[in-house]
Amino acid sequence: MENKFAPETLCVQAGWTPKNGEPRVLPIYQSTTFKYDSSEQMARLFDLKDNGYFYTRLQNPTNDAVASKIAALEGGVAAMLTSSGQAANFFAVFNICEAGDHIVSATSIYGGTYNLFGVTMKKMGIECTFVDEDASEEEIAKAFRPNTKLMFGETLSNPGVKVLDIEKFARIAHAHGVPLIVDNTFATPINCRPFEWGADIVTHSTTKYMDGHATNVGGCIVDSGNFDWEAHAEKFPGLCQPDESYHGLTYTKAFGKGAFITKATSQLMRDLGSIQAPMNAFLLNLGLETLHLRVPQHCRNAQTVAEWLEKQEQVAWVNYPGLKSNKYYELGQKYLPNGSCGVLSFGLKGGRDVAIRFMDHLRMIAIVTHVADARTCILHPASHTHRQLTDEQLLEAGIAPDLMRLSIGIENVNDIIADLEQAMKA
Numbered sequence: 001m002e003n004k005f006a007p008e009t010l011c012v013q014a015g016w017t018p019k020n021g022e023p024r025v026l027p028i029y030q031s032t033t034f035k036y037d038s039s040e041q042m043a044r045l046f047d048l049k050d051n052g053y054f055y056t057r058l059q060n061p062t063n064d065a066v067a068s069k070i071a072a073l074e075g076g077v078a079a080m081l082t083s084s085g086q087a088a089n090f091f092a093v094f095n096i097c098e099a100g101d102h103i104v105s106a107t108s109i110y111g112g113t114y115n116l117f118g119v120t121m122k123k124m125g126i127e128c129t130f131v132d133e134d135a136s137e138e139e140i141a142k143a144f145r146p147n148t149k150l151m152f153g154e155t156l157s158n159p160g161v162k163v164l165d166i167e168k169f170a171r172i173a174h175a176h177g178v179p180l181i182v183d184n185t186f187a188t189p190i191n192c193r194p195f196e197w198g199a200d201i202v203t204h205s206t207t208k209y210m211d212g213h214a215t216n217v218g219g220c221i222v223d224s225g226n227f228d229w230e231a232h233a234e235k236f237p238g239l240c241q242p243d244e245s246y247h248g249l250t251y252t253k254a255f256g257k258g259a260f261i262t263k264a265t266s267q268l269m270r271d272l273g274s275i276q277a278p279m280n281a282f283l284l285n286l287g288l289e290t291l292h293l294r295v296p297q298h299c300r301n302a303q304t305v306a307e308w309l310e311k312q313e314q315v316a317w318v319n320y321p322g323l324k325s326n327k328y329y330e331l332g333q334k335y336l337p338n339g340s341c342g343v344l345s346f347g348l349k350g351g352r353d354v355a356i357r358f359m360d361h362l363r364m365i366a367i368v369t370h371v372a373d374a375r376t377c378i379l380h381p382a383s384h385t386h387r388q389l390t391d392e393q394l395l396e397a398g399i400a401p402d403l404m405r406l407s408i409g410i411e412n413v414n415d416i417i418a419d420l421e422q423a424m425k426a
């Protein structure tokens with residue numbers, strides 16, 4: 001029923017439907033535990049035979065309401081909240097893979113995820129091959145091995161704002177009998193729903209546009225329910241074979257389309273923690289209620305600023321998929337016809353030193369490490385996040401020494417441009 005509503009309505013209404021006399025607004029269930037009348041009732045919960053709450057590390061009603069709102073927005077069958085976007089991507093992969101397995105990922109992804117796949121998961125025995133996401137299907141297919149278990153990419157990469165050809169990635173993944181996981185953080189389901197293009201699982205850092213106010217770190221995993229684990233049962237023993245830690249229960253047989261999220265909750269969350277605090281889920285829900293209003297304003301403002309920057313004499317280059325000059329313009333029109341996101345990057349003539357002087361003259365636009373919230377902010381990787389690298393090393397990492405990442409907020413665009421203009425003159 002809920003899934004028939006338009007995205008704008010889902011942002012406001014989905015997830016929490018109070019019964020007679022219950023609070024109109026989603027309450028915060030600020031409780032670690034839940035009470036039952038009989039020992040038998042509690043036992044059935046622990047056997048996963050009944051649905052219900054027993055301990056907030058596994059499930060909490062506030063979290064579940066917000067997760068189901070995000071599932072409805074993405075068009076998925078089930079979702080879970082995590083304590084961060086990093087935890088969401090880790091859990092999504094680790095729910096499928098174990099030591100000895102291999103994954104294929106786009107190279108242009110968030111630095112934290114790149115490190116997770118390239119360094120930390122390697123120590124756990126899971127290897128990753130990074131592929132040029134713009135290469136041909138034949139070229140990318142060469143990265144696959146018999147033990148490859150999934151493919152990963154970002155709808156819009158952070159910070160390069162490259163647009164992923166989701167249909168191409170889905171075709172390659174499915175030809176190899178593995179699911180495609182897409183991190184949809186920058187696009188949000190308002191601008192792109194990767195399941196409609198063949199992705200099987202979607203992840204989010206809800207820290208960004210979904211919260212939208214830079215108040216709480218969080219993540220989410222959504223399952224489309226579309227991937228047929230049983231059709232490739234030998235590849236996915238964790239989902240298709242009995243779980244010894246649950247009396248030999250088999251997730252695909254017991255939960256059907258709910259298998260992936262049930263396993264992630266009852267096994268990974270049980271053993272590894274990383275639940276989102278119910279208080280944060282409540283704040284996230286407030287953000288979601290206006291996501292459909294904020295995202296288009298971010299996009300309109302970013303498009304106007306990108307077009308303005310392109311015309312300025314002091315500007316050396318501008319990178320935004322909404323510009324006709326951009327390499328990803330066509331893919332953007334296909335996958336994100338209503339706009340991409342509020343993040344763009346640009347460089348000023350004169351390089352690194354000019355960039356530093358320019359940023360020091362900004363008045364309203366703040367220098368912060370965050371992106372994707374209501375306030376316009378800026379970061380210069382060469383002097384902040386990557387400051388230990390030389391110009392040569394920066395270029396090797398794909399970051400121009402003059403690159404400034406600008407995250408356009410929802411202020412009046414004239415005030416944003418005025419601040420950029422006065423700093424450029426100075």
Ligand SMILES: *Cc1c(COP(=O)(O)O)cnc(C)c1O
Pocket residue numbers: 084085086087110112113154157158183185186204205206207208217218219
């Ligand atoms: C920020 C970000 C993450 C990590 O999320 P946290 O909430 O900071 O842990 C993962 N993926 C993308 C695309 C991001 O922008």
